[in-house]
Amino acid sequence: MASIKDVAAAAGLSVATVSRVLNDHPSVSPDARTRVLAAVEALGYRPNAVARSLRTDQTRTLGLVISDVMNPYFTELARSVEEEARALGYSVIIGNADERPDLQDHHVTTLLDRRIDGLLVSPTDGGSPRMLDAARAGTPMVFVDRWIPGVDVPVVRSDGQAAVRDLVTHLHRLGHRRLAIIAGPAATTTGRERVDAFRAALREHGLELPEAYIGQGDFQAESGRRVTEGFLDLPEPPEVVFAADNLMALGALDAVRARGLRVPDDIALAAFDDIRWFVHTDPPVTAIAQPTGELGRAAVRALVDRVEGRPGESVTLPARLVVRRSCGEPDPAPPPSPVRRSTS
Amino acid sequence: MASIKDVAAAAGLSVATVSRVLNDHPSVSPDARTRVLAAVEALGYRPNAVARSLRTDQTRTLGLVISDVMNPYFTELARSVEEEARALGYSVIIGNADERPDLQDHHVTTLLDRRIDGLLVSPTDGGSPRMLDAARAGTPMVFVDRWIPGVDVPVVRSDGQAAVRDLVTHLHRLGHRRLAIIAGPAATTTGRERVDAFRAALREHGLELPEAYIGQGDFQAESGRRVTEGFLDLPEPPEVVFAADNLMALGALDAVRARGLRVPDDIALAAFDDIRWFVHTDPPVTAIAQPTGELGRAAVRALVDRVEGRPGESVTLPARLVVRRSCGEPDPAPPPSPVRRSTS
DNA sequence: ATCCCTCGTGTAATCGATTCCACGAGGAGG
DNA sequence: CCTCCTCGTGGAATCGATTACACGAGGGAT
Structure with missing residues (x-):
């Protein structure tokens, strides 16, 4: 691979001049510039970023x-x-x-x-x-x-606190009282914050977040599945599961499906992080969207x-709540199907 | 940031020896080795990959x-x-x-x-x-x-030819005869091959692939939406849409939904590339999975x-066909709902 | 005792760029 | 005509590593 020396030789100039042309330093004659550029072109020369980095320290x-x-x-x-x-x-x-x-x-x-x-x-x-x-x-x-x-x-x-509050209000209005969360790792700020925001929002509605309704996940789908199974095995399972990220929501969906249960009829689901696919899942998933x-x-x-x-x-x-059907309410922007039209 | 010279100075040795220790070259005394290692530790030295790359040319x-x-x-x-x-x-x-x-x-x-x-x-x-x-x-x-x-x-x-043939056989058996494809860019091999494989498989079943049933996409969701709308506007829309990748399938789903139509009742859908979310879309999408x-x-x-x-x-x-419900057949591994049990 | 090898180490060249400094040419001003 | 700048250029140091080569010490064979 051609180096700056080859270019200098081909142009009949020194490497210093070649370097100056390449970094368009002001003091270089038009003649030298054209000769260097011609040589660069002819040799297909490209500066070695490794060498450059070593010298410039960036x-x-x-x-x-x-x-x-x-x-x-x-x-x-x-x-x-x-x-x-x-x-x-x-x-x-x-x-x-x-x-x-x-x-x-x-x-x-x-x-x-x-x-x-x-x-x-x-x-x-x-x-x-x-x-x-x-x-x-x-x-x-x-x-x-x-x-x-x-x-x-x-x-x-992004701060999800307000959006989580909106979510809990939404759930409360739908009549849900037993709300559970699949938390992220306590070692992460997002893991802790989302639980805290959820708990605080519940308290505002006079609701508790019992230990049994806090499942420990790790932001991966598999943990969402595992935790959700635990919830479903409870003597009194939650009415809603809120997954602290989209992958755990996917796992939760897996778990619910494996039991032959339906969302939201048997159990409602919401997730932190909105993704395109949530529009097309069965049912569309209510989520908190980050910018x-x-x-x-x-x-x-x-x-x-x-x-x-x-x-x-x-x-x-700020993050914001995107309401879909996974918690029970009809889609706020339903497809133009002129059949049923349920007024809440 | 400490360089090899600093390490050499701290260890009271030359840079050559330090380098030899670092690359565990055989001829270096145990004494020198421990001194170098101690200096490395003390200084928190890490070799500069940029300099190393320049010298070794890798x-x-x-x-x-x-x-x-x-x-x-x-x-x-x-x-x-x-x-x-x-x-x-x-x-x-x-x-x-x-x-x-x-x-x-x-x-x-x-x-x-x-x-x-x-x-x-x-x-x-x-x-x-x-x-x-x-x-x-x-x-x-x-x-x-x-x-x-x-x-x-x-x-x-991966070679999808056999899997595409399996897909077409599957569709044919379900009674579908008007099959359309959302193709990828003709400039890509996968774009061309998938159309070719589809056309060949159709021919094996005595079916045609009319021009109107080949939509030109670009592997992005938006193009899948656009092409699908075109298909739905046709005087005789296809019964099945096969998207050449998962994002265009997502777009197709968008388009179908926007019209208030249902998959697979109104139109069937299949996709190339299987992804986790296809299990949970409404309905689960039949896809060709690559390894x-x-x-x-x-x-x-x-x-x-x-x-x-x-x-x-x-x-x-080889790629392989994963049958789900988006083309009309019940899920081959249905959830334990003891009601219907259709034998093909 | 001499020679020769091996071993451990250091000196210095090298990779491909950038950049400081020196230098010569040429123009402006006195 | 001399001085002083400015401009364009080249020589050489430098960045931080690797490695060929040289060299001295020590051990084994003769």
Whole structure:
């Protein structure tokens, strides 16, 4: 592969001049410029980003460590992150932690070894030691979706409290009183917060959240299935199951289906995180939608600010409730079927 | 950040010795080894992968350029690719082309600039010029899922022909005769092949595939919606719509729903690519499942073979039909509802 | 005792870029 | 005509690693 030396030789100039042309430095003659460009063209030369990074000590690359790529929420987040980063002239390397602390640590380590300019993290647990070291050492870093209390790093996330309250109000109005939640791992902020918000909202309606109605999940579908089975085995099963993410809702749907029960007639279901498929599930699932794309973009902007020496601020965006049929109410925007028309 | 020089100084040895310890070169004394290791520990030293790559001319990184991360099929592929690569000691940088040739070219270019050791591509169109150059220049490369005819690069893909034949047989047996397809872009192999396989299978049953029943999609949900609306507007709409990927099936579902029609009563639906959500859609969608994980792993093995100087072979794995209810037959594994039991 | 190997180590070249500094040519101003 | 700038250019140091080569010490064989 042609190097800058080959270009210099072909153009009959020094590497310094070639480099100047390539970085359009002002002081280079038009003649030299055209000769260099011609040589570049002729050789199909492309600068070696590795060498350049070594010299300039910047890779123009951001690392993104997410909890689970298979989760549509994170996929969308990753996508918007890459888009915004590209717009700002950065590349993104994604590390998938699969909700496993050891994998998270692995990815943080390799990203740091590659000397990425900044790190975007959605921590799986309390945070890998390597990550905390990096944060302390001043590596530009931003938490997205989840964060770690006590670490001085901007946080870009969405606040679901109001939406959860709306959800509980909605459920209460439908007559549901026994509400259960499939929680995320207590080690994650989102895991804790969603339970807290749910409990607080229940209290506002004079309802309790008994221990038996808090199932411990891990944000993966399988745990949603397992927890839901536990709920169904209870002497007094809940009337509603609220899954703290979309995958656990999928697992819950699996469990309900396996018993031959129906949603919402036998048990109602709601989920945190809205995804396209929820429109087409049987029944369509009521969910709390985060402004995922905006979250990803805001996180990148905050991180790039830090990388380039500007402050870089935390951002909190509101989530909102999207009512569908999985909790019992008819779809608010029913298809134009002129047959039945039930007025609530 | 501490460099190898700092470690050498701290250990009272030369950088050469430090390097030898780090790469466990045989000729280094136990004493030196312990001193180096102690210094590494004390300084929290981590080798600079950028510098190492420059010197050794290898990055231990693979590039993966996929057509669309938001498509669960590709997400799963990406995940298995990363897993296998990690097991083999490589990292993966993912580039999302979003079915756009210009983006594909952008990612190929930046990956090549970073001097990745090998490239895994699922080409969006006929292939970006940069990619073809790289292939010709001998950059280790493997096509996965889709490929480009006439380019001498191993291909790892799945063959859906038999499964499509099974699907058509299934549909025929259910009494369907007017079958339509939402095709993928003609520039992609998967786009063409699926139509060809469908047409061939129809012919085996003495059926035609009229032009009006071939809708041109682009593997994105929106195109599936648009094409399906066209089908429904036909004087004689098809009885079955076969979507060439899961996202277009989602769009088709959108279109059918918007008209207030039902699947499969009013129109049947089937899709290429099986995903978890198809179990829970209304109704569950009959689909052709690819061995996605195995595809990703095989592709990485083939690519790493090439990177490390071994041959690296093409692999073709069979897809299989998964029958659900969207074409009219009852679910083959119904939930334990002891009521109806139809023997085919 | 001499020679030769092996072993452990250090010096320095190298990878491909960027950039500081020096230098010569040419123009402007005195 | 001399001085001083500015401009375009090249030489060489540098980033942080790896590795060829050189070298001295020590042990075994003769």
